[in-house]
Amino acid sequence: MKIGKIINYHRKKHQMTQEQLCDGICSVSHLSKIENNTKEVNIETLNLLCLKLGISVEDEKNKVNRLKIKLQEFYDAIERLHHKKADTLYLELSKYKEYVQYTEMLYVYELYMLRYILFLNQLDLAEKLINNIMKSTRMFSEYELFVWNVLNAIFNHKKGNYQKALELLDEVNDLRKLYRDEITEYYYLKSLMHCQLGQSALAIYFGNKALEVFKKRNNIIRTLDVKTILSIHLTETGEYERAENLLKEILDDAELIQNTTNVEMAWHNLGYLYGTQNLSEKALECYYKSLPLIEKYTEGYYLTIGNIANHLLKLQKNEQVIDLLEHELELFKDTTRVEYVKLKVLYYEAKSEKETLIHYLMNDGIPIMEKHGNRMKIHEYSERVAEYQQEQGDLLLASKYLKISLKQMKKTHNMGVLR
Template identity: 30%
Template structure:
C-alpha cells in the first residue's frame, strides 16, 4: 500500500491542512515529502498520521490483502462463467474502489474492470476503459501487458472483427507460450477460427481447451467448448461427432434449465439435421429454438429465416411465405440487410422464377460476395443459378457458376 498518497487522499477529503495533520507528529515539509512519496516514513509516523485521520493502519493493510484476494477470485469466477458470483465480487471491489489506486493492484483492478465490461457486453463502456488503460500500458507488468492485449482480442471478437482478433491472439501466442496455454485463451482461439471458417484449426484449439476445462471441472466452459466443436464437426461433415456433441449439450442444458444456451444448441442441432437432409427433425429443433428466443433479435431472425427455407425446400409454400414476410419486416426494423435481401429473393422466386433469378444475380450474389462472410450461402446460390441456366440450355452461364462452386 502506498501510504503517502493515501494520507493525502484522506486529508484532502476531510478538509484538513498539512499543518493540522502534522502538528505533534512530524514537520510540515516532512509530511509533504511523505504525501508525494519522495520520502519514506517509519511505520510509527504513518500510524499516527492515519490515526489522526481516523483511519487504521492495520485496516489499510487488510484492505490491500482483500483487494488481492478479490481480484484473484474475480478472475477465476469469470473464467468459470459464474455470473452471480461475478456480480457479488464486483460489488465488493466497488465498495473499496477508493483505496485501490493506493494499492499494488491498481492496474490489475482496471484490467479486470475491462474484462467485466466485456463479460457484460457493455462495449461502449469497455472501449472507454480500453482507451484509459492504453494510456497507462507503459507501467504494466509483463502479466498485465498480456491481460491487456488478450482482453483487446476479446473486445475485437465481440465487435465482430475476427481477423484482427486472430492476428492479435497469434501474436500473443508467439510472444508468451506460458500465458497462452490456459483454457480461456485456447477457447477464444477456437471461437475465432470458427468465425473465420477454419474448422480444422477450431477443432484443434477446441480439443485443447476442452481438456483443460474438464481437468478444472469448469462446467459452463465445457458446454461452450463442446458447442464450438459440434459446430465445426458439422461444417467439416463429421456428422457422427457433431451428433455426440449436440446430444450431450441438449441433455445437460435441459437438465440444468440453461435457458441462455438452449436456443443456440437447438438451432445448431437443427442445422446439423438439415445438413444430413433430415428436414423434419431439423424443423422440430428450429421450432424449439425459436420458441425460446426474444422476438425482436437477430438470432430470432436467423432461425425464422432458416425455418422459411426448410418450408420452401419442402414445397410448403404458404408457411414459407409467412416466414419470409415476417423476416423481411423484422429485417427492416432491426437493420439486417442480408436477411432482407434473402427473404425478398424467396418471396419473388415463389411468384416468378425468372424474376427471382434476376434478383438473385443482381442483388443477393453481389452482396454476399462483397461481405465475404457467407460461404455456405454463396455455394448454395451458385448451384441454384448453375442448375437454372443448365435447364434453360444456357451452358456458358451455367459453367460460370459451376466453376465458382468448385
C-alpha cells in the first residue's frame, strides 16, 4: 500500500493545506515527497501525520485489503452471471470511487467497472469508458493489460467483431496461466469466438477447457453455457450421442435450478439435433416444448416458429404450416424484418405457390436480406431464383442470380463463417 497517496487523500478530504498538516511535524517539501511516494517515511513522522488526520496505518491497510476482496468478489459475481450480487457490489464499490484514485487499485477498479457495464450490455457507455481508460494503458501492470485485452474482446464480441475479439485474446494467451484464478472466463470466451466463427473443432477444444475451469469453480450457469456450445458443435460434427447426452444433462441441471433460459435453449438445441438426423417428429416435440418458454415476437421466437414450419413441411403437413404462419405473419408491423421474410418464404412453400414465391424473393426477399447483410439467405434465395429461371428458359436472369449466389459463397469462404 502506498501510504503517501492515502495521506494526500485524507488531507484533501479534511480540506487541509500541506502547511497545516505538516506544522510541527516536518517540512512542506518533506510532506510533498511523502505524498508523492518519492521518499520513505519514518514511523514516527507517519504516526504523527496519521494522528493529525484521525486515521491509522493499520486501519487504512485493512480498508485497502477489504476493497481488494470486494473487487474480486464483484468480478466473480459477474463471471457467475449473478446479477443481484453484482448489482449490490457495484453500489458498494461506487462509494469508494474517489478513494481508489489514491491507491494502487485505481486501474483494476476502472477495468472491473467496465466489465460491469459490458455485463449490462450498455455498449455506448462501455465504448466511452474504453476510450477514457485507453489513455492510461501505458501505466498498466501485466495483470491489468491481461484484463484490458479480455474486456476489449468481450466488447468486440458484443459488437459482432468476432475475429478481432479472438485476436485480442490470443495476444495475452501466455498470461492466462498467471491469472487463471482471477479471470476464469478466458477459455469460455475463446470457445465462444470460435463458435461464432463456425470453427467447430476449436470451439469444442476450448469449450472442454472452459468446462474444466467452471466445474472446478462450481460456476453452474457458465457450465451450462459451455455445455450448450459443445452440444451445438458436437451436433455439427456428427457426434450426435455425445451432443444428446450433454443436452439432457443441461435440461436436468437447468430444471433443478429453475433456469428457464437454459431449459428453453436445451429443448431448442435438442430439436436441432434431431432435425439434423431427419427425425422430424422428435424435433417437433422438442420445439413445441421450447416455444412457450421464449419471449414472444423476438428473434428466438421466430426462429423456433420457422423450425416448426420446416419440419411440418417435411412431414407434408402443409395445412398446419399455413394455419401457423398466417397467424404469425398478420402480427408483423414491419414486413422488412429478416424474420418476416423467412416465414413468408415458408408460407408460400406450404401453399405450393412457386411462381409467387420467386417473385417475392426477387422483389422483396433478396433486397431485404442484402440490406441486413444476411449472406446465408442471399446465397440460398438467389440460388433458388436462378434454378427457377433456368427451368423457365430465362438464361439471362438465371445467370444474374447465379452470380449473386456465387458472390455470397465467395464472401463466406473468405470470412470463414456464414451469418
